[in-house]
Amino acid sequence: MDNIIIVKTFMCLAAGVLIGFVHFGGLWLTVRRSFESRSGGVNYLAGFFVRSLISLTAIYLVSDGQLFGVAACIAGMILIRRVLTRKIGTVKDLP
Numbered sequence: 001m002d003n004i005i006i007v008k009t010f011m012c013l014a015a016g017v018l019i020g021f022v023h024f025g026g027l028w029l030t031v032r033r034s035f036e037s038r039s040g041g042v043n044y045l046a047g048f049f050v051r052s053l054i055s056l057t058a059i060y061l062v063s064d065g066q067l068f069g070v071a072a073c074i075a076g077m078i079l080i081r082r083v084l085t086r087k088i089g090t091v092k093d094l095p
Contacts, residue, residue: 005068012069015062016076023055023077024084 030047034040055077063069 009068009072012063012072013076013079015058016073017080018076019055019058019062019073020077020080021084022058023051024081026051026054028084028088 026047030043030051034043037043059070059073063073
């Protein structure tokens with residue numbers, strides 16, 4: 001029984017990495033497109049709701065609503081956020 005929980009936790013962690021990649025990749029695209037658009041605020045708001053809906057639905061489905069699964073998904077999202085921040089850079093790194 002314990003092995004099943006460990007495997008499920010690692011699967012939720014991996015799914016969290018994928019969910020985080022989609023979430024933060026979508027954020028990156030939203031920010032880049034908002035500079036080119038006349039209605040930047042609408043793009044930010046729509047992007048926020050779409051990203052949140054996709055991320056929260058995916059986390060719930062992957063974790064089956066169990067707390068350890070949700071925690072593992074969020075840990076995966078935090079992990080990919082740190083990786084993407086180091087890879088892409090921050091606002092301070094922009095010219």
